[in-house]
Each structure stands twice: as C-alpha cells, then as structure tokens.
Amino acid sequence: MTIEELLGHYGGILLDAYGVLVDARGPLPGAVELIAALIARDVPYAIVTNDASRSQTTYAARFAGYGMAIPAERVVTSGSLLPGFLRAHGLEGARTAVLGTDDSRAYITAGGAVPLPLTAGMEIDALAVCDDDGFPFLQGIELALSAVVRALDAGRAPVLVLPNPDLVYPKGDGELGFTAGAIALLIEAALDRRFPALRLTFARLGKPEPHLFAHAAGLLGVPPRRLVMIGDQLETDVAGARAAGIDAALLAGVSRWEHARAAGLEANTAALDADRPRRPFVAPAYLLQSIAP
C-alpha cells in the first residue's frame, strides 16, 4: 500500500504520536518521510495524542528537532481539550489542583482556571489529573485526594477531570510505568469508599473517548467518515476512532491484532468490512509491514 493509494481512500489522516511517529529513542523508521509526504501533497493531517504533559508548542519543537515540520495547531493533545472543558463547565477562576507538569498547568491557565501549588490543607474547586510526571508521585496523589475529600466534607463537589486516561506506558527495555489513568482509578476507588452514594468519577477527555477525534476532524474540516486513524493501541486508538466514526489502522506494537477479540473490537472491524467490502485496513508502506492482517 503506497501513500498515493492511502490518500485515494481517505481525505485526511490522524496519527498517534508515541509508538507511531516517535518512541523514547526518537523518530520511528519512515515517520519523517511520511510527514514530509503529507506536507508535500497538502494532505489534511493531525497528530492525536493522549499526552497532557506537553504543550502543543513543546510537541512542535520536539517534532522539529526530529526533522518533522508539524505546526503546533496540528498536534491535538488531550491537554489541549482542557481549556474548552474548563470554560464549558464555568470553571474560569476555579482553584485547581493539577497533577502534572508545567505544561499541564499552562493548559489549566489557558482555560482561565487557577492552578494551585500542591500543599497540605489546600482548598480546591477542581482536580485535573494530567500526568505522572512533574510532582512527587505518592505525596501529590495524597494531597489531591485529601483536597477533594475536604471539599466534599464541606458540601462542595469539585470537578474531576482526566485528560489522559492511559493506565500504563512502556518505559523501554520491557519496563512499564503507571500514568494518569491509573492515578484517577486510585482516587476514584478511595472516593467510592468514603462517598459511595455520590459515584464520583473523572470526566475523561482522551482516547478512547471520541472528543479528541471529533476535535481533530473539526480542525481539519474533514468529515469523520473520510478520515483514517493510525495508532498502536487497540483499546484507545482503534476503539476510540471507531467510536467517533473514523476508520482505523493498527500498527502492531503495544497491541496485537489477535487481541481485537479480547478487547471487544471484533464487531467494529466486522462493521468496517461490511461498510466497505473492498476496502481493507490501509496504512503507509512502512506501517503496513508490521500491521497484522
């Protein structure tokens, strides 16, 4: 499958970042050439990532350092949905505990809310769990949980938002790390013990929710049915794209195609085939080499 054939099928491409374009060591094989080809052909494309620890500008600079001229506005991070979320929930001026990096806090500020330093006794109106990095892990989680419980005990209901629902990420050399989604599960479990009737959960913004995909489709001005998502995780990239009405191709890595059945994605792939019986899963040549049939 060549890029020309791919573009013949679709009006635009969405790409996951980690595991598709880059990994911890740098750009993946073929990624620089793919981005150059998309730019040269003026193809609508966007990067769609659950990362809420880096700003769009930080991402653009990182990509540029690898030889990929991707403008900041083409990088749709889960963090970039935070300003709109905060405004939609009337959280301008809200005192917000942020588990994340300086860039995570910048997303909060961009939405008009006020990120607070994590301190004992803090009073909050909202909690944003953005990343595992940028704060003392256990201490930060405990301060955030305590602040939420304190607010609820005082009769207030702080808004809980989770831009990045990922539980675990590969650290390299076979090691795994916990990230934002796992932190949110801890806090939800603790709140359920203390306030079972309230059924408190985080608002989840990133994949597999459809919000990032819808935002990217709007950004590109391409209808979802004319887009294809290329990702490396069935449970987020493929499931989320399909939920948003977008075709998806899997780059086998974290997920393998035989996991589709276990992930409950068989119906999605069957539906895709039924919709377009002559259209297989498609991906650029370098991706196709590692995509299972």
Ligand SMILES: [Mg+2]
């Ligand atoms: Mg990925």
